[in-house]
Amino acid sequence: xxxxxxxxxxxxxxxxxxxxxxxxxxxxxxxxxxxxxxxxxxxxxxxxxxxxxxxxxxxxxxxxxxxxxxxxxxxxxxxxxxxxxxxxxxxxxxxxxxxxxxxxxxxxxxxxxxxxxxxxxxxxxxxxxxxxxxx
Numbered sequence: 028x029x030x031x032x033x034x035x036x037x038x039x040x041x042x043x044x045x046x047x048x049x050x051x052x053x054x055x056x057x058x059x060x061x062x063x064x065x066x067x068x069x070x071x072x073x074x075x076x077x078x079x080x081x082x083x084x085x086x087x088x089x090x091x092x093x094x095x096x097x098x099x100x101x102x103x104x105x106x107x108x109x110x111x112x113x114x115x116x117x118x119x120x121x122x123x124x125x126x127x128x129x130x131x132x133x134x135x136x137x138x139x140x141x142x143x144x145x146x147x148x149x150x151x152x153x154x155x156x157x158x159x160x161x162x
Contacts, residue, residue, distance in 0.1 A: 046074045051139035051156070054101050056114070058146045066102040071140055073097060073120075073155070091127060091135065093120045093155050101144065116142070118150045125153035132158030 054067040074095040080088040096119050103112045130138055139156030 047137050048072050049137050049140045053141045055143045062106045064104050068099045071099050073137055077135055091157055114148045116144055116148045123150045123153055128154050128156045129159050130156050133160055134158055
């Protein structure tokens, strides 16, 4: 039993530098006028760390932490005159409010990204959808 606990204690370290293209991206722009519509990017690459806390009976807890810089453009199209404005968005996960929405699935991977911004490209909220193994 002691050997198992010692081996598991060595595994209670963070796995770093995961990176994935998130293909389900929704960007919402506050303050759109009638007839305007935002167009989200097709995918955004994000990085994250996973920390797993093991016990002799199995996994006790898993912590997922998005990190790093995210940069993308959002287009706002005016349906009446087909005018297109581009908003450049740049943020660091350490500097914005974000939360994780857990989604049943298999493995631990980022599945979706929902971002609310203002007209100037300032980030109001970020939600990262992560799969977790369902029982």
